[in-house]
Amino acid sequence: MELLGATSAVLLVCIACLLSFTAWRKRSGKGKMPPGPVPLPILGNMLQVKPKDLARTLQKLSEKYGPVFTVYLGSEPVVVLQGRDVVKEALIDRADEFAARGRMPIGDRANNGLGIIFSNNEEWLQVRRFALSTLRNFGMGKRSIEERIQEEAEYLLEEIAKTKRMPFDPTSMLSCSVSNVICSIIFGNRYDYKDKKFLALMSNMNNIFEMMNSHWGQEKERANSHFHLKNLITSTFDLFIAGTETTSTTIRYGLLLLLKNPKIQEKVQEEIDRVVGRSRKPCVADRTQMPYTDAVVHEIQRFISLIPLGLPHTVTKDTHLREYVIPKGTTVYPLLSSVLYDSKEFANPEEFNPGHFLNENGTFRKSEFFMPFSAGKRICPGEGLARMEIFLLIAIILQNFTLKPVVDPQELNITPTLSGTGNVPPVYQLCAFPR
Template sequence: MELNVTVTLFLVAFISWLLVAVAKRKGASKGKLPPGPTPLPLIGNFLQIKSSETLTSLIKLSEKYGPVFTVYFGNRPIVILCGFEAVKEALINKAEEFSGRKTMPTLERTFQGYGVVFSNGDRWKQQRRFSLTILRNFGMGKKSIEQRIQEEAQFLLEEFQKTSEKPFDPLFFLSRAISNVICSIVFGDRFDYEDKEFLALMKIMNDSFREMSTAWAQEKDNPASEFNVKNLELTTLSLFFAGTETVSSTLRYGFLLLMKYPEVQAKVHEEIDRVIGQARVPNIEDRIQMPYMDAVIHEVQRVSDLIPMGVPHAVTCDTEFRGYVIPKGTEVYPMLSTVLHDPTKFKNPNSFNPENFLDASGRFKKNEAFMPFSAGKRICLGEALARMELFLFFTTILQRFWLKPLVAPRDIDLTPQESGFANVPPVYKLSVVPR
């Protein structure tokens, strides 16, 4: 009996190995993938990649195989891009070829290739054009959106004031405020912070973000149209999800960093008092007069490294890249973390230092390796909205409050709660003290 089991297991392993070998030969006949660790039958390179430390494992492999290499997740080849030069060469210099998208397994059941984030080809192009047009029509980048953000920031200040300097977890305070900006765009109205359905939605989105790391009447008779109910629903879901969790998580990381580095918070307060004062509401035009605040926000985004491995791409055709030929449909992971921490672009990349975005005269300076929104044709379509939200919420809150930690600044732990698809901020409490 035991012999039969052993023989069966051997046959399964042998056949699996043959299938992988055949798949690799087929891939090799179409192209020449970058080198990488030899995959095992069935499990690929999972022995070299710890599930709880995927990013760290891949960066370690890059030290051996270089900035462009191939790993296998099971029998799926994944091309890994590390560092600014490799990511730029792919996503910007060969933007069209690397503009495909692969849906992460945790989201496949929900999206199934629909919606603006995970669609491809004509479906994606139609949905992206539509989404950008609608967002512009609703005022993205204009005064009307700025006023919605300013209004919501004032509601958030009222909620902070109610805490009466007592410790609280900022998670749902920030999620509700940021999500209400999206609600005001999509629905034309906001939710009360205590609305039960709204709170349930916030919990679902927050849980999903954490778990991942562990139709129109002119169009209905057009067979080529992608304006169907499923696409519209999932595009709207993408806007809510991306527009809520990414910005609110960045704010939560920002609060932690400002408390860990009180000298930075003090400089921000000084600049706010000098440029805006206490008598009026901050506006987006203040940003050009506030290089230090702008630099701090950029550095918060860089250090928080929210989507460290980027959203998976795919090549849209057989693609020549650095002497290799990547077959059409191959998954590509642009490791944004390695761009945001590239030592050739940032001094002391693992430290929090707003000087990364300031010149010798204290003026704000851009850095081409700043890619928290990715780059190329798949760059986040909500970048302008997110940048406006981050500036107005940070500035409005810090105009009124001093962020006070419950422990000594040196004891503040920045380690993510989860680190996979996203770096989820740790759970913490703070007090806000009126200035």
């Protein structure tokens, strides 16, 4: 009986696999869904992809299946776009067709379809437009934002100075510094780095509800309006998260790369001394006169590929892409790391090299492959603020301090601790020596 039961189980598994293979053959191919590895029942392709190294695994699969292919994460198909050409074709050239946000369980639970990041359709258009307009009114893209960043940098420098050349982990102070910039924009206030309420806000986003200004909900009587209090709170949550974690993590990872490459740090400091000097803070206007520093900042963002898969998109109707058809509702991942690591555009992409963004004569070289903020209609709305912060804070820190590792630079580990949907630098310490 036991042998019969085991045989029946194996037979059922074989039948299920056969049916799954048959269904997969019918669904994929020219004029159908993009090709990809054969999925198993229930598991899909989970045995062929590594969740902790998803981007690299998908990159490897593209070598076999091409720039547009399908993988099954469980029972759900996901279409992956690999390389600049097809990512541009989808997100920029055909932006309307690929503008919808793909489903993410964490977004469903946290935002319930509200806010900016995970919303769709008319609701997304209205809330995004309102957010951008409000941020511009608060000074986004203007000198007042630059001054806020410079002012916050002073507090950051004070915190670094307090370490008195002793080893420290820069995570908390960088998070507080970057967060204070977005707080000053959204809440009209900055907070001391040791402030308990501020630290609670950093660790528990529920405090956002307590700090909301009640007048943001004054359109609430309009039954069909998207500008009700809950949506405005969720939108603020999105701005707070997006305006803190991504930027502070980029800077933290950038400082680690500079510790690993002290000669690059030295060249940045030489350029700062030559262009800005020590008597004033670097400003955005200096950027055009600081091509090497600008290249270093771009290379940091390229090299770390912070969000390697970008955020998911979806198609709201059956959509033809090249020789395939992507069915309505299918999740689409633009593999941003494949664009940032394109070897035809960036020689030796696995190497951290500011020369990737420099011409032979030393001037800054723009690249259409630079897509750390994604592209098209779903490009990060805070791109301008983030780029300003990353440039100014790194430049101001290096203007005032020389950063040194607590171990030999060659021993520093720069491999991300998470490399599935986000690349986070390993924990490290540094010493800051006043210049």
